[in-house]
Amino acid sequence: MELKATETAVPKAMEWRHRKSTKPKSERIIEFIIKAGGLSSIVLIIAILIFILKESAPFLIKRFDFSEFFLSTEWNPASVVEIKYGILALLVGTLLVTIISMLIAVPLGLACAFYISEFCSPQLREVYKILIEFLAAIPSVVWGFIAIMMINPLIIHTFDVPIGLNILNASIILALMSLPLIVSVGEDALRAVPETYREAAEGMGATKWEVATRVLLPAAKNGLMAAALLGVGRALGETMAVLMATGHSIQIPESIFEPGRTLTATIAAELGESPKGGEHYQALFAIGLVLFVLSFIVNLSADYLIRGRKK
Amino acid sequence: MFKPSIHLLNKDIREKNFKNILSLVTFFLFLPALGIIFWLFIKGYPALSWDFLTQDPINGMTAGGIFPTIIGTFWLVIISVLVSCPMGVLAALYLSEYAKDGKLTRIIRLAILNLAGVPSIVHALFGLGAFVLFMNMGTSILAASFTLAVMNLPVIITSTLESLKAVPHSYREASWNVGASRLQTIRYIVLPNSYPGILTGVVFAVGRSAGETAAILFTGVAFYLPFLPSTVFDQCMALSMHLFTISTQVVGVPEAYPFATALVLILLILSVNSIAVGLRTYFRVKRKW
Structure with a gap:
């Protein structure tokens, strides 16, 4: 109410939106460009959706069959006998590597975030932060290379299995890849808990362990969950590393030592060979659409959690 | 005289274990790095030499050097940053200087978040559909760079936004009070005070696009090309793609060769990131507020 009173006290001409008319033309043009730039991300995200829909539309209209696409494990786009487009095995592959990698990365990552945010000396924290940035900067193709050259023989020797390029390998690589993200977002969430909470708990004689489990964990719950979700999003969409690490064989794996295949890797491996505009090519775009929707859901939920924390 | 009870002793031990376990976990996580x-x-290291960096690959990519891939990566990164940098800065300027807290701003933020979360292979599909086919660029450096630019845009917007927000609001108010328009305030007050942060973000984006593989896979990068690109409408080779090719697709590559390629790629990205970290530290010390 008070604000309103002062607002009306200002003469009309002094409000900036009324001054706008006196602005030189060049200034108005530049401001228009800035505003257009502001909308660029909306335009792009819609354009991505439109172009993927456009390329996959003929497949979705003519060939698409819900039960075949989602419930069949047979993906034989180049078969001479019977062409099948079932993504169940790919979907299971994607979910398996995502879930197993998160089972590794989330507890470790959050433990790490706790240590860096609560126990670390400031100097050591800086060192770890630079290391996190370094880990995050390693490109996915190098991780794939590491999977083939380092984790592969390691798995063969440790577990005495014939192939080291399998679900376990891809999960380990994905865990290492999403750790930096989980640690840094988790640490942000913990640092956002007001210092007074810690002081109050410690003032009542709580140990660090008690502060961590009974004060920080509930207070930063949403942020920590968002950290895990962003890790999921990262693991879900990873392409080159899983293409190189999973062994890329189409089947529903029966154990973590069997090779599998993911949605992303299928697109990366097959798009180059499929003739442009053909049914196979359109089906790959349909997989892209599935990925887009999955990542959209994961990101929106992560945002919802983070926003919930701020309220 | 005062002896702690069993309960307190247990508490003490648990407390120590807790800290030690956490520090061990953290240490062993960063050991791999x-x-x-x-x-x-x-x-x-054995395969790394001056010749390796300056010669073409020969004998079906089983010998020779990686010169064309370095050139290709350089082209891609430069053009993608030239595209995404102005767009990202404009978007961030709008969000920080013009946008009001409303529905539109909220949608823009969600769009940025989702753009950042879209899998890189989906960006590749978009690049193929939009740039290669629809805009008729063909598989070319230009199409691949545009795809990379779309990928980098959210990174640049976020880092720019952060450095714009770091400029104290009182600076802007002071400028408005002496009669400067919004645009003049941006030009003479906001940008000069935030360009170090913007620069740091851009350098990080450079490092990120240098390592990207999936997004450039179908949009402009070739497995092997016998010549260097001369215009932006040519295809090119790229370091990241080359590493993928020689470690999975080509048979009979001597072992040290892909290792040396990976090493060059890592060192390239690492040095770019070190520049960014260095810039950040340097400007943090110099900052006026």
Whole structure:
């Protein structure tokens, strides 16, 4: 109410939106460009959706069959006998590597975030932060290379299995890849808990362990969950590393030592060979659409959690 | 005289264990980071030489050097940053200087978040559909760079926004009070005070696009090209793609060769990121507020 009173006290001409008319033309043009730039991300995200829909539309209209696409494990786009487009095995592959990698990365990552945010000396924290940035900067193709050259023989020797390029390998690589993200977002969430909470708990004689489990964990719950979700999003969409690490064989794996295949890797491996505009090519775009929707859901939920924390 | 009870003793032990376990976990998580670069260095160092960096690959990519891939990566990164940098800065300027807290701003933020979360292979599909086919660029450096630019845009917007927000609001108010328009305030007050942060973000984006593989896979990068690109409408080779090719697709490559390629890629990205970290530290010390 008070604000309103002062607002009306200002003469009309002094409000900036009324001054706008006196602005030189060049200034108005530049401001228009800035505003257009502001909308660029909306335009792009819609354009991505439109172009993927456009390329996959003929497949979705003519060939698409819900039960075949989602419930069949047979993906034989180049078969001479019977062409099948079932993504169940790919979907299971994607979910398996995502879930197993998160089972590794989330507890470790959050433990790490706790240590860096609560126990670390400031100097050591800086060192770890630079290391996190370094880990995050390693490109996915190098991780794939590491999977083939380092984790592969390691798995063969440790577990005495014939192939080291399998679900376990891809999960380990994905865990290492999403750790930096989980640690840094988790640490942000913990640092956002007001210092007074810690002081109050410690003032009542709580140990660090008690502060961590009974004060920080509930207070930063949403942020920590968002950290895990962003890790999921990262693991879900990873392409080159899983293409190189999973062994890329189409089947529903029966154990973590069997090779599998993911949605992303299928697109990366097959798009180059499929003739442009053909049914196979359109089906790959349909997989892209599935990925887009999955990542959209994961990101929106992560945002919802983070926003919930701020309220 | 005062002896702690069993309960308190247990508490004490648990407390110590808790801290030690956490510090061990953290330490062992970051051990791989150092281990990997060390291991790549040991394995790849023998093949690394001046010739390796300056010669073409020969004998079906089983010998020779990686010169064209470095050139290709350079082209891709430069053009993508030239595209995404102005767009990202404009978007961030709008969000920080013009946008009001409303529905539109909220949608823009969600769009940025989702753009950042879209899998890189989906960006590749978009690049193929939009740039290669729809805009008729063909598989070319230009199409691949545009795809990379779309990928980098959210990174640049976020980092720019952060450095714009770091400029104290009182600076802007002071400028408005002496009669400067919004645009003049941006030009003479906001941008000069935030360009170090913007620059740091851009350099990080450079490092990110240098390593990207999936997004450029179908949009402009070739497995092997016998010549260097002369215009932006040519295809090119790229370091990241080359590493993928020689470690999975080509048979009979001597072991040190992909290791050396990986080492070059890592060192390139690492040095770019070190520049960014260095810039950040340097400007943080110099900052006026």
